[in-house]
Amino acid sequence: MILLRKLLEENTKAYAGMSVSGTPVLTVVNSRAYKGASVSGSPLYTISGNKLYAGITRTGKPLATLVGDLIFKGIAVSGSPIAKLQGNRSYKGISPSGTSLVTVPSGDIVTLFAATYHVLFE
Secondary structure, three states: OOOHHHHHOOEEEEEEOOOOOOOOOEEEEOOEEEEOOOOOOOOOEEEEOOEEEEOOOOOOOOOEEEEOOEEEEOOOOOOOOOEEEEOOEEEEOOOOOOOOOEEOOOOOHHHHHHHHHHHHHO
């Protein structure tokens, strides 16, 4: 039996590197990011607008900020970005070349944002 809650949730998965199958790095449901495939318990991150916060909070100093297709650590949006988003993949630094950090088959930007930070700093 399928629960109605499962049908109504927007559930997107992020995979390490170029992979698009296997065990996900993160699963995002309604702007909350959970480790692996599990979507229960306390989330690792919460995304609010273009900012990524630890746990369930949506206030205070963010862990990362998304500006266009660039991710900056913390709140500063100048200088060198920590990652660049390109389509359904993310890359370390500003250049979209080399091996991708994370792949999100659905192309969901919120999932890509959270998973990229997670891969770089956790």
